[in-house]
Amino acid sequence: xxxxxxxxxxxxxxxxxxxxxxxxxxxxxxxxxxxxxxxxxxxxxxxxxxxxxxxxxxxxxxxxxxxxxxxxxxxxxxxxxxxxxxxxxxxxxxxxxxxxxxxxxxxxxxxxxxxxxxxxxxxxxxxxxxxxxxxxxxxxxxxxxxxxxxxxxxxxxxxxxxxxxxxxxxxxxxxxxxxxxxxxxxxxxxxxxxxxxxx
Numbered sequence: 407x408x409x410x411x412x413x414x415x416x417x418x419x420x421x422x423x424x425x426x427x428x429x430x431x432x433x434x435x436x437x438x439x440x441x442x443x444x445x446x447x448x449x450x451x452x453x454x455x456x457x458x459x460x461x462x463x464x465x466x467x468x469x470x471x472x473x474x475x476x477x478x479x480x481x482x483x484x485x486x487x488x489x490x491x492x493x494x495x496x497x498x499x500x501x502x503x504x505x506x507x508x509x510x511x512x513x514x515x516x517x518x519x520x521x522x523x524x525x526x527x528x529x530x531x532x533x534x535x536x537x538x539x540x541x542x543x544x545x546x547x548x549x550x551x552x553x554x555x556x557x558x559x560x561x562x563x564x565x566x567x568x569x570x571x572x573x574x575x576x577x578x579x580x581x582x583x584x585x586x587x588x589x590x591x592x593x594x595x596x597x598x599x600x601x602x603x604x605x
Contacts, residue, residue: 436580436581439576439577439580439581440577442573443570443573443574443576443577446569446570446573447566447569447570447573450565450566450569450570451566453565453569454562454563454565454566454569455562457561457562457565458558458559458560458561458562458563458565459558459562461557461558461561461562462554462555462557462558462559462561463558465549465553465554465557465558466551466554468549468554469548469549469550469551469553469554472548472549473548475539475540476537476538476539476540476545476547476548477513477537477538478535478536478537478538479510479511479512479535479536479537479538480510480533480534480535480536481508481509481510481522481533481534481535481536482508482509482510482531482532482533482534483506483507483508483522483524483528483529483530483531483532483534484506484507484508484509484519484530485506485507485530486506486527486528486529486530487504487506487524487525487526487527487528487529487532488504488506488526488527489526489527502525502526503523503524503525503526504523504524504526505521505522505523505524506521506522506523506524506528507519507520507521508520508521508522508524508534508536510536510538510542511542512538512541512542513542514542516542518542518543520543520544522534522536522544
């Protein structure tokens with residue numbers, strides 16, 4: 407039968423010092439603090455799950471609202487797109503796309519113009535798929551169900567990590583304080599020992 411590895415054994419002793427005569431009051435307090443951290447991390451799971459569920463529901467409602475107020479359309483570029491793209495912030499359009507002036511018509515037949523994303527080097531007259539709001543202005547594509555689900559999962563994980571991270575920080579601070587107290591106690595004990603050996 408294999409014995410637990412050194413790390414596991416040390417963790418078990420730290421978690422439950424038991425009746426070990428060498429265990430100090432600080433060790434038992436650290437064990438209690440570690441138990442509270444573990445319990446807090448476990449109790450945070452249902453709260454994080456509930457938060458993620460609420461986020462998913464909110465994002466789903468938003469996605470449904472966007473799908474009812476936005477619709478796809480086709481814009482036609484009014485000029486040739488540049489063959490090279492230049493980005494100043496490292497974000498935004500993909501490397502193979504750039505903005506170009508284009509025109510489109512809304513549901514009422516009114517003509518609109520604006521900048522849309524098109525393939526780099528595409529000629530004038532290129533048809534580009536866009537999304538429009540109720541006023542016929544350019545807008546973003548509605549949220550997809552997968553994005554809503556991903557947002558819910560991410561929110562749950564983020565909350566759980568924040569809670570457990572705070573508890574781990576509290577445990578680390580407690581260990582630091584206990585370590586300083588133990589070091590001070592050792593210093594006093596050595597000082598008393600050196601004082602006694604002089605006689």
